[in-house]
Amino acid sequence: xxxxxxxxxxxxxxxxxxxxxxxxxxxxxxxxxxxxxxxxxxxxxxxxxxxxxxxxxxxxxxxxxxxxxxxxxxxxxxxxxxxxxxxxxxxxxxxxxxxxxxxxxxxxxxxxxxxxxxxxxxxxxxxxxxxxxxxxxxxxxxxxxxxxxxxxxxxxxxxxxxxxxxxxxxxxxxxxxxxxxxxxxxxxxxxxxxxxxxxxxxxxxxxxxxxxxxxxxxxxxxxxxxxxxxxxxxxxxxxxxxxxxxxxxxxxxxxxxxxxxxxxxxxxxxxxxxxxxxxxxxxxxxxxxxxxxxxxxxxxxxxxxxxxxxxxxxxxxxxxxxxxxxxxxxxxxxxxxxxxxxxxxxxxxxxx
Amino acid sequence: xxxxxxxxxxxxxxxxxxxxxxxxxxxxxxxxxxxxxxxxxxxxxxxxxxxxxxxxxxxxxxxxxxxxxxxxxxxxxxxxxxxxxxxxxxxxxxxxxxxxxxxxxxxxxxxxxxxxxxxxxxxxxxxxxxxxxxxxxxxxxxxxxxxxxxxxxxxxxxxxxxxxxxxxxxxxxxxxxxxxxxxxxxxxxxxxxxxxxxxxxxxxxxxxxxxxxxxxxxxxxxxxxxxxxxxxxxxxxxxxxxxxxxxxxxxxxxxxxxxxxxxxxxxxxxxxxxxxxxxxxxxxxxxxxxxxxxxxxxxxxxxxxxxxxxxxxxxxxxxxxxxxxxxxxxxxxxxxxxxxxxxxxxxxxxxxxxxxxxxxxxxxxxxxxxxxxxx
Amino acid sequence: xxxxxxxxxxxxxxxxxxxxxxxxxxxxxxxxxxxxxxxxxxxxxxxxxxxxxxxxxxxxxxxxxxxxxxxxxxxxxxxxxxxxxxxxxxxx
Numbered sequence: 028x029x030x031x032x033x034x035x036x037x038x039x040x041x042x043x044x045x046x047x048x049x050x051x052x053x054x055x056x057x058x059x060x061x062x063x064x065x066x067x068x069x070x071x072x073x074x075x076x077x078x079x080x081x082x083x084x085x086x087x088x089x090x091x092x093x094x095x096x097x098x099x100x101x102x103x104x105x106x107x108x109x110x111x112x113x114x115x116x117x118x119x120x121x122x123x124x125x126x127x128x129x130x131x132x133x134x135x136x137x138x139x140x141x142x143x144x145x146x147x148x149x150x151x152x153x154x155x156x157x158x159x160x161x162x163x164x165x166x167x168x169x170x171x172x173x174x175x176x177x178x179x180x181x182x183x184x185x186x187x188x189x190x191x192x193x194x195x196x197x198x199x200x201x202x203x204x205x206x207x208x209x210x211x212x213x214x215x216x217x218x219x220x221x222x223x224x225x226x227x228x229x230x231x232x233x234x235x236x237x238x239x240x241x242x243x244x245x246x247x248x249x250x251x252x253x254x255x256x257x258x259x260x261x262x263x264x265x266x267x268x269x270x271x272x273x274x275x276x277x278x279x280x281x282x283x284x285x286x287x288x289x290x291x292x293x294x295x296x297x298x299x300x301x302x303x304x305x306x307x308x309x310x311x312x313x314x315x316x317x318x319x320x321x322x323x324x325x326x327x328x329x330x331x332x333x334x335x336x337x338x339x340x341x342x343x344x345x346x347x348x349x350x351x352x353x354x355x356x357x358x359x360x361x362x363x364x365x366x367x368x369x370x371x372x373x374x375x376x377x378x379x
Numbered sequence: 380x381x382x383x384x385x386x387x388x389x390x391x392x393x394x395x396x397x398x399x400x401x402x403x404x405x406x407x408x409x410x411x412x413x414x415x416x417x418x419x420x421x422x423x424x425x426x427x428x429x430x431x432x433x434x435x436x437x438x439x440x441x442x443x444x445x446x447x448x449x450x451x452x453x454x455x456x457x458x459x460x461x462x463x464x465x466x467x468x469x470x471x472x473x474x475x476x477x478x479x480x481x482x483x484x485x486x487x488x489x490x491x492x493x494x495x496x497x498x499x500x501x502x503x504x505x506x507x508x509x510x511x512x513x514x515x516x517x518x519x520x521x522x523x524x525x526x527x528x529x530x531x532x533x534x535x536x537x538x539x540x541x542x543x544x545x546x547x548x549x550x551x552x553x554x555x556x557x558x559x560x561x562x563x564x565x566x567x568x569x570x571x572x573x574x575x576x577x578x579x580x581x582x583x584x585x586x587x588x589x590x591x592x593x594x595x596x597x598x599x600x601x602x603x604x605x606x607x608x609x610x611x612x613x614x615x616x617x618x619x620x621x622x623x624x625x626x627x628x629x630x631x632x633x634x635x636x637x638x639x640x641x642x643x644x645x646x647x648x649x650x651x652x653x654x655x656x657x658x659x660x661x662x663x664x665x666x667x668x669x670x671x672x673x674x675x676x677x678x679x680x681x682x683x684x685x686x687x688x689x690x691x692x693x694x695x696x697x698x699x700x701x702x703x704x705x706x707x708x709x710x711x712x713x714x715x716x717x718x719x720x721x722x723x724x725x726x727x728x729x730x731x732x733x734x735x736x737x738x739x740x741x742x743x744x745x746x747x748x749x750x751x752x753x754x
Numbered sequence: 755x756x757x758x759x760x761x762x763x764x765x766x767x768x769x770x771x772x773x774x775x776x777x778x779x780x781x782x783x784x785x786x787x788x789x790x791x792x793x794x795x796x797x798x799x800x801x802x803x804x805x806x807x808x809x810x811x812x813x814x815x816x817x818x819x820x821x822x823x824x825x826x827x828x829x830x831x832x833x834x835x836x837x838x839x840x841x842x843x844x845x846x
Contacts, residue, residue, distance in 0.1 A: 049488045057720060229497060230784040230806070297380065298779035301759050302803075303497065304471065304730075361392035361603065363426020365740045371719055380779045382760035382800060382812055391824050398827045417757065470805070498806025500786060520805075523758070527807040530788045575758045578802065578810040601758075604824060611827075630816035631802050637810060640789045 039069040053100075055265025055311070056370025060274075081261060082126035084192055093128030095119060096187040104151065104181055106225035108217075108236030111184055112155035114313055117239050118264070119188040120162045124246040125260040125316050127198045128190040133159065135169035135186050140179040151182065162241035164188070193247065195254030200278035202258045207347040208325040209283060210318045212245055212332060213238070213340040215268055216296035219310035224299070231302065233295040238314035245338050249318060252331030256324025262316045266370040269308040271317055272355045273369040283355040285345035308357070309370045319347065382630070386602030387425075395607040396430045402614040409435045410566060411613060412703055414556060415521075415573035416443030416731030417601055423740035425603045435610065438703035439733035441555050442573055444519045445472050446701065446725045446732045447656045448548055451689040453478035456517045456546045457486055459682045466492045466509065468502040469517040476728045479689055483517075499531040499545075506535070506543035513542045515678050518549060523575040525549040525667060526640035529647035532669070532676050546678035547668055550654065552576050553584050554665035558656075560592055564704045569613045571606065572598035574628045579644075581636025582624050589622040600628040647673055657691065657725060658698030697724040700733060707737035714738065758804035760812055761785070763797050776803060 043065030051058035063079065082095035099115045120130040135155065139148065159166050217238040224231050242262065249257065259279075263271040268290075272283045292307045300307050314337075320328050325343055332338035351366065358364040403409065413419060419439045422428060428437065441447055457478050460467030467483060474484045474495060487493035492512075496502045502516035518528045528545060535543050552573060559565055572585055577598045585596050595616035599609035609627045616623060626632055647670060654666030669677040678684075691697060695717070696710040707713055707726070717723040719735050726732035761776035761783070772788045774795075786807045787794060793811060795801055801808040 047488065049485065051484075229501075231781055232783075233781040293780075294380070295780035298781035301380070301383075302778055302781060302783060304757050359387075359426060360389035361387075361430065362396075363429050363603070365423060365426050368719075368739060380760075381762070382817060385817070385821060391821075394827050395824060498786075500806055523804055523809070526789050526809075527786075527805050530786070530807070534788075575802075575804060575809065578758075608820070608824060627820075630813045630820060631810050633810065637789060637792075639791045640809070643789065 039073070041066045041069055051371075053265075054370055055267075056270050056309075057368075058371075059266070060369070080126055080198065081122040082128060082188075082190075084126065084128065091192050093123050093126055093190045093192055094188070095122040095126070096185065097122060098183065098185040100180070100183050101222065102180060103222075103225050104147070106221055106237055108221060109239040109313075110151060110154050111182065112151040112153075113158040113239050114237075115184045115186045116155055116158035116162055116164070116166075117241050117313060118262075119186040120164055120241045120243055121262045121313075121316065123188050123190040124241070124243040125198075125262045127196040127246075127250070127257075127260070128192045129243060129247070130162065130164045130188045130190040132165050132167040132190075133186050133188045134167055135184060137169065137171045138179050138183040138185075139171065139173045140176060140181050141173055142176045143181050147181070151184075158241075162243065193250050193254075196250045196257050198257070198259055200259050200275055203275070203279040203281060203319055203347055204258075204321070205281060205347050205349050206322050207258055208320050208322055208343050209272070209285065209345040209347065210320055210325070210328055210332075211268065211291065211342055211344045212242065212315045212317075212338065214291040214293045214296070215263070215312050215315060216292055216300065216307040216310040218313040219267070220296050220299045222311075223303075229303075231299060233299060235293070235295050235299075238312060240314035240337065242314060242316050245332055245335050245341075246316065248331045248335045248338070249328055253320060253324040253328040256321040256328065257318055258321065259319040260316055263312050265311045267307070267309040267311060268317065269306070269355060269367045270369040273367075275319070276353050276355055279347075280352055282348045282351045282353070283345060284348050285355065285357045287357050287359050289342055289344045291340050291342055291344075306367070308367055322346075383602060386600070386604040388604065392430065392603055392607065395604060395611060399435070399607060399610055399614065400432050402611065402618065403432050403435055405434060407434065409568050409614070409617065410438055411435065411569045411571055411610070412438040412440045412559065412567050413571040413599075413606075414440035414442040414552065415576065416446065416729065417575065418571055418573070418599065418606065419443070419733050419736050420731045421601045421603070421606060423736040425606075426740075427603060427606060428741070430603075430607070431610065437571075438567065439700075439736075440559060440570075440703060441656070441659065441701040442521065442552060442576075443726070443729055443731045443733075444521055444524075444548070444550060445476055445729035446697075447550065447555075447659065448476070448519060448725060449655045449657045449689065450478055450691070450725075451655075451687050452548055453483075454480065454689065455684045455686060456515070456678075457483065457491075458685050459515050459546065459678055460486070460491055460493065462513075462682070464512045466494055466505055466512050466514045467517065468494045468496045468505055468514055470497070470519070471495050472729055472731075473517060473519060475722075476725055477722060499528045500534075503531050503535055503540065503543055506540055510542060513544070515682075516543070516545045518545050518547050520549055521552050521573070521576050522549075522579045522644070523573075525648065526579055526637070526643050529643040532647050532673055533643065535676055536673065541675065544676050544678040544681050545669065547648070549648070549667040550656070551650075551665055551667070552580075554662045555656070555659075556585075556588065558659055558662055559702055560588070560594075562702050562704070564699075565702065567594060567703075568617055569594055570596040571609050571613070572596045572624075574598060574600050574605070574632060577626075577628065577632045577636070579637050579640045582626050582632065582634050583636075585624045589624050593622045595622045595625070597625045597627050598632055600631065646670075655688070658701045660698075692723060695724045697726050700726055707734040708741075710734070758802050758809060760800055761803050763795055763799050763801060765797055774808070776801065776808075778803075 332341035726734035
């Protein structure tokens with residue numbers, strides 16, 4: 028989360044009523060939002076009332092800069108398709124990308140548990156270096172702390188990224204209009220379900236990998252082909268597509284109407300969700316993004332994405348309408364519909 | 380997905396919906412109760428209310444095992460788990476259900492060892508893997524789930540696994556249906572029968588509903604086409620003034636039920652003389668407990684259970700909603716003090732509870748359109 | 755809680771005939787066949803799975819029957835309208 032810079036109000040009252048922090052507060056859904064809006068925002072962002080975004084675009088003496096930060100506590104550390112280090116790099120690059128900025132440099136903090144095998148740390152750092160190189164971003168510095176055995180579950184990583192706003196695109200939920208199209212870059216649920224299976228607590232196996240990747244090339248292609256038509260973007264991580272779109276619906280005061288049959292979901296993700304009673308729309312993704320486009324740019328957008336490696340499954344999944352204002356509605360081909368809310372609770376803890 | 384996608388075919392759904400409209404006509408108002416929470420969930424998930432004509436009213440029944448569990452029983456289960464070296468294992472649906480001191484998840488946040496399992500055998504596996512701990516499985520569910528708990532207990536006994544016990548809250552569906560029909564406020568025309576419970580108990584146990592109460596009942600599957608076809612079958616009977624038990628879910632439900640499953644249940648369980656159902660009071664012969672031959676695996680025998688009855692806040696109208704007398708939004712606390720995020724009654728916590736389903740699917744749609752008409 | 759889904763048996767364990775591997779659109783899960791002793795399924799059969807146990811075999815025959823009945827709905831309707839057009843009694 029980021030907000031325009033204002034004078035912080037240390038003595039502001041907080042609106043957060045929960046007496047203790049629960050896992051749900053980190054799940055990316057309603058409880059997380061309560062914590063951010065009710066405690067962090069009043070104390071850190073003062074009277075800023077704008078919507079909270081993935082990255083902050085600030086002006087430093089005339090130079091426009093985008094800045095973001097993210098932390099990673101995923102368990103297990105490695106899983107099919109990636110590891111904590113890759114998530115850290117890609118996650119930060121993606122936060123900047125969907126705010127309309129190109130990541131230039133990252134700084135990294137490692138909190139390490141005493142007793143962590145060096146080989147494990149080395150493997151993670153190599154993975155980060157590889158991911159940074161693949162993403163075209165340099166790691167400019169970092170910090171390390173070590174805590175007692177039992178206090179950091181092997182390792183936690185925080186990354187902060189700084190970048191340059193891309194020309195030709197402005198992210199602004201208030202620019203969203205009825206008739207705008209909602210685009211999704213590819214299949215959802217891969218990351219969250221992969222993590223769940225990798226924990227090995229369930230007797231479930233599937234041929235699934237985390238989708239972790241930098242979406243910057245796709246975003247750049249989108250900006251080049253259809254920049255003026257982009258109203259809003261987000262990477263649906265914890266809480267999934269449903270949470271991101273509910274945030275949009277709230278921020279722009281309009282309705283998001285999705286066509287269930289258009290939403291790309293791999294069979295294995297669908298199967299796992301059916302078996303576990305989960306909804307793919309609430310599952311975390313680490314290599315996808317949502318974009319809201321002015322309708323006349325939607326075709327160009329899909330074509331541009333389709334021509335990029337990894338963009339072949341991009342789809343228009345719905346559109347913006349006046350109703351139901353502030354909510355997300357999922358419709359089926361046969362005329363049924365249901366409202367889908369932000370994630371409530373925490374079905375999948377420690378997934379990113 | 381096979382045996383799923385075929386039953387969601389849009390064209391067939393439209394066709395069946397048309398047939399329903401033709402049969403339902405416009406003159407008569409039909410009140411059909413779907414007993415089982417899974418059906419309530421399916422109705423909302425697939426937006427079936429949008430497809431049915433206005434003169435068919437679907438009333439939600441009490442077939443949600445989480446919803447009918449009294450708060451005191453949750454406190455009892457959690458009190459066992461508070462003892463050192465006890466692992467509390469339960470299905471995901473139970474994790475956010477509030478006891479008087481908080482839900483299992485909240486207890487976990489305070490340091491209790493609470494684990495989600497997706498099968499009773501997962502709980503037994505935990506016991507095998509943690510010989511120095513005791514695993515207590517908090518069992519809930521109707522006859523669909525009871526056989527699996529029973530079989531797991533038989534295995535525990537056969538293998539001599541002593542660090543395992545079950546806190547049994549299994550309930551049976553027929554007494555619940557009887558309580559509905561005995562309720563003076565209830566006016567129902569027909570029942571959509573529980574499909575998965577029937578894979579175990581078969582279709583015979585419903586015959587008294589047709590013969591004595593003269594209400595048709597169709598045992599139904601859970602896909603959109605299953606439920607719509609069941610409505611067609613009910614309408615045919617109602618138009619002719621018939622009352623029979625029919626099996627729509629033939630591909631899965633045997634008329635005689637699953638004998639092996641019933642044998643497992645009979646081996647391990649016996650009926651409690653009575654049991655409290657949240658919102659419905661005490662119902663006799665409606666719940667299961669472990670037989671004395673399984674006393675060693677019965678959490679209620681191995682541990683001291685407080686057994687304190689917890690009454691629901693007077694304002695909460697869970698009972699009336701459970702019996703279908705009130706619609707969820709007619710409860711005074713609905714949407715205000717009681718929401719899915721801050722549930723007061725269990726009907727709001729479980730995803731199959733009618734209040735949660737109504738809130739998540741209907742209520743928001745209604746709020747959204749009413750807000751816009753103000754704006 | 756009533757959540758039960760169809761899965762295809764891929765393999766039955768040779769060490770333990772109650773232990774089977776099912777496939778649900780590419781996701782494989784170990785399940786227990788202990789409740790189907792009266793009519794044990796074999797690899798290739800479809801079963802209904804609930805909390806890790808197979809509850810019942812799925813009859814492809816009955817499923818096809820059901821689909822045919824549903825498809826025929828419109829046809830019966832058409833035939834009905836034709837009959838009604840002749841001015842005969844309302845055939846229920």
